[in-house]
Amino acid sequence: MTDLHLVVDRSRGGLAGQIASELRESIRSGRLGRGARLPPSRDLARDLGLSRGVVVEAYEQLVAEGFLEARVGAGTRVAAGPVPRPEEGAAEPGASHHGRRPTSPDLAAFPRQAWLAAIRHVLATLPGDCLDYGDPGGVAELREELAGYLRRVRAADTDTGRVVVVTGVAQGLSLVVRAFAEHGDPLAGGGPVLLAVEEPTSPRQLPLLRRAGARLVGVPVDAEGIHVTALAGTGARAVLLTPAHHYPTGVVLSPRRRAELIAWAADTGALILEDDYDAEFRFDREPVGCLQGLAPDRVVLAGSVSKSLAPGLRLGWLVAPPAVAAAVRRARGELDLGSPVIDQYALARFMRTGGYDRHLRRMRREYRRRRDALVRALAEQLPELTVHGISAGLHLYAELPGGWDAQRTAEAARTCGLAVDPLPSGLVIGFARLSEHRIADAVRELRARTDGQNVWT
């Protein structure tokens, strides 16, 4: 067994990333030779005084990058093959943290065999002509599958022509805003876009929206979702919201607010951008249909496989009124001529053969168990926290009591292996990536740490 000397700086946070980074360097420099056996995660965690989850996360990351190999019963070893060059490492320091969002799905559960079968089928059967430049709005087979799926699962009101394939919600929203900003409001012929966003909202999306040409105005969210009277007061021409499961607080837009919102859009001619980012995962109640199904000529629905399969696939969709769909398709053609076709055909095949539905059913059951484990552990160990937004999605929102410092609590939680983002008065905590057992351990450890160190302001 190789003896490891790792230096970890607890005050910096991102401990799994630090361990991964040290190991990566040791492998690159040859200090850890090919085939060298690493200590079991439990032993290394004990030596470093960290939770096992942190070490497991670091090992998993390096397995995914090709630096390590893990075999059941044989432990974890340095890979026998060539060491990935720096640019091949998926998660250099910084980049690694970039990918670690609390809302990310369990990437170990990616249906590799089924995806491989779909890719194999596509490569075996696709006529050569289909590999040419295609429709920048996406291949027709995938748009057709998506239209059927979204009608059935999200109660969308759509046909194939309204669906545009994009690389994700992020690009879809950028393209809509860009189409507005460059060509004028495709619905009403207006000028630059004053876009209302929820407050709080996902801070990661704001630079992207600004870059696409939006001027942003925040509108508060309360226990029923976005405040429509306040929205009307802004004079916005469009609004971006997460009605199925507000990011970050998890509020579901109430029926009353849905009706008010649609009435506002109809009265003012404004466009609603519906970010449906995690709507596949609804645990305690019947799925709430998308807003788009209620007002197909005023709503653009944006979704992706980033929560259902993996963010790295970069596959998503818009369902848009025909004029908006045409403007977005044009904008995509001018930007980069469209998405890779083999993956689009593979997703179409995966959906058509029932693989996508099966995967979602399996993950829904699994995530529900993990969510229950997190809710239970928080109630037992940290009853001071008030938990919100547990009916759907891959994260919950834990409100901190007065006097707790969100930043420091988040750092402590990360040290325990939890995926967390701090907000001014609470934490977004993801539950998709840890087993039930590890969730319980991590929360127990967080209790011990919050007792032992000062997380109060």
Ligand SMILES: Cc1ncc(COP(=O)(O)O)c(C=O)c1O
């Ligand atoms: C609020 C919100 N919308 C959308 C997404 C997904 O974006 P994309 O589909 O581009 O991966 C995320 C990802 O974390 C998110 O948090």
